Amino acid sequence: MEKFFKRCSDLYVGVVGPATVVSVAYVDPGNFGANLEAGMRFGLGLLWVVWVSGLLAVAVQYVAGAVGIARGRGVLELVGGGWRPFLSPVLLAVLLATDMAEYVGVIAGLHLLLGLPISAAALLGFVDVAILAALADRRDLFAKVIGGMVAAIGLSFVAELFLIRPDPASVLAASFLPSISGDSALVAAAIVGATIMPHAVVLHSHLAPGQSRGEHGWQTLVNMLGASAINASILITSAYALGGSDVTLFEVPRVLEPLYGPLSAILFSLALLLSGVASSAVSVEFGVVAVKFITGRGVEAWRVRLGARLANLAPAVLAMGVAGLSPLSVLVYTQAVLAAALPVVLVVLWRLSGGVVSRWLRLVVAGAAAYSAALVVYSLI
Template sequence: MASPLHQPTDPTGVRAHVGIDGARPDAGWRRARETPSLAEAYRTVEVVRGSWFRKLLAFAGPGYLVAVGYMDPGNWATDLAGGSRFGYTLLSVILLSNLMAVLLQGLASKLGIVTGRDLAQACRDHYSKPVGVVLWLLCEIAIAACDLAEVIGSAIALNLLFGLPLTWGIVVTSLDVLLVLMLQHKGFRLLEALVIALIATVGLCFLFELIISRPDLLGVARGFVPTPQILANPEMLYIAISILGATVMPHNLYLHSSVVQTRRYELSAEGKREAVRFAFLDSTIALSFALFINAAILIVAAATFHRSGNTGVAEIQDAHKLLTPLLGVGGASTVFALALLASGQNSTLTGTLAGQIVMEGFLDIRLRPWVRRLITRAIAIVPAAIVSIVYGESGTAKLLVLSQVILSLQLSFAVYPLVLFTSDRVKMGQFANAAWLKALAWLVAIVIASLNAWLLLQTARAFFAE
């Protein structure tokens, strides 16, 4: 009899996945699982036997693909605004958002490992077809909005570094689709390695910015402690919720539940339990880097702009223009722009991958990867190019903010099914969320939905007041 690690499989890989403790794998679902998620990379990364550390290295990677979405250009504007206007106070919001992200991403990886379905497939197999189509459309809009922020961020970085006009920067940025295809064709580990290298680039850039900005360390420590002042000040609360909306990204939940299945872990109950543990550890470590980078952006903004009285800095171009003169260190602005370029390119790599996962998962449509990615990129590039041509820099800045509002609107439509599925004992068996975890997950889902609803209401009121 074949071992769980090398079970017989059909061409689609469906029979490679067994149920929990040998039970029927489709128990609790309206439809049977038909095809694996991200079929070209499914179970292609071997999990080596050996020490705990070697296993950790084997599972390391998917968490970093996910963490990229928590430090994309869409986060920069909210972090810059929070730091320049209110100093270190909103660091506690970044910490709280990151803790929520750790919880939700842990649930997403568990769903993928235990059920053999990514979140999109799980929605398709649980809900009726009309509901599934609506959820797919909402998710596609969110991915397009996220891709829009990444394209604009990369184009702004190219403009700041090389003086390339925004419109041409948007066109150049579109070519990274070809890079994703090339890397994935050569192996999923290579794609993960590039993403980790770009994260390290962003991290080193902001470590440099932190050192030269000389922040008030006591003020930074106090900033990580929540204060009632955030709730009492409407302007502060608005930016705080914007930070939350920009930090917890809906497409990352779909992405994570899929990419964890690239590991060839044992499909027994014990093998899945081990995979869940290592996947959670991988994403938690990776999200710690995202916490550092988001906090660093806010700290640099507070130490540079808030301290000098430039409390109105909220746009990336303004921050770039003022960094070198205010800090008195040559190259500070260039390093800032380099970090933005690395962040934007990193986010586009994972954003296009998420687009493929969502279309295949919800609709079970198998397009060639290059066709799927061209569609995703075209949806983002066309509005970005039009706005940059007609309105220039001011228009792209507003488009960046709008993209984050759209992401906030979609978030609950991803979080609610995720918590529902992972709390269902019929679907998850012994891996279903414990009572305390279920209560905590639902609390996070309700808080996110409430805060994002408030953010959307305030944004709409401000828009119609103009």
């Protein structure tokens, strides 16, 4: 038994690294929102989008890290100040959109688990500022803690699938038979924005220098495919448990409990809270490099989180607590913002990847940019 646990520990340590920190962006509350919305409204119809986006994410994140390893610097350090007027608004929009998604997830998780009012949950949602400030300078521990949270989220949804028992044949068919319509295009764009995260692409290039290409490739493959499997599990859970319904994020556990028992509701709420807290890691780290690029000066991680959180406090409370806007709607729109920013980030990555990776991988990056841009345009017409 001791040898078994040691092997598990060695395996865990072997896959934990920059890709682990980045992968948590792929299971943030925005993913919950986009995939829950997709499952409720379109059943398994958009499951193929999750898998296609996940495979693209593996390639794109590999290229992002490879650029950082080969050049010794991240993409924002490589593009130079001439890009600042064009990229700064995009980076700021991405930072605020990601923080809003995480904040909504933390608020919803605290509300569901502890029964707190929205306003109280919003104030308590600042707790991740203190957590991140304590861990910011301990990178190895930071990555392991984040990896543990991602594993807990994944295990929660594995348990959900055992409780729900989806039909394997239907899941396989929906995974390989594409279909899309005008009504589903916005949600598909949100899934793309939630799955191929622009801030994760930028951040990976800044975290990867110092790794070997082999280690980077292995960790990227394992972590990105794991995140994609979690996203697929969220959509499948939604399709079977919530399909055809019109519930808010706060009502999901109340729908799950009578159908699949109290454990199902607790697992969902816990996974959502962990998702919001853990994914703060990526947006804070991204915010540090983004603010440095925008202002030309370095800034402490907790100041970035505090500033973004304060900027989103009033809009989040007003939207959900006063106006009664669905948290799912807030999450879907934040992911649509990320989808709109994604082509810009991928074009920059494509330009910097020349001579670093094969032309086929560069073609995948260009294709991902075109794919995301086409979905965004299609959702607007």
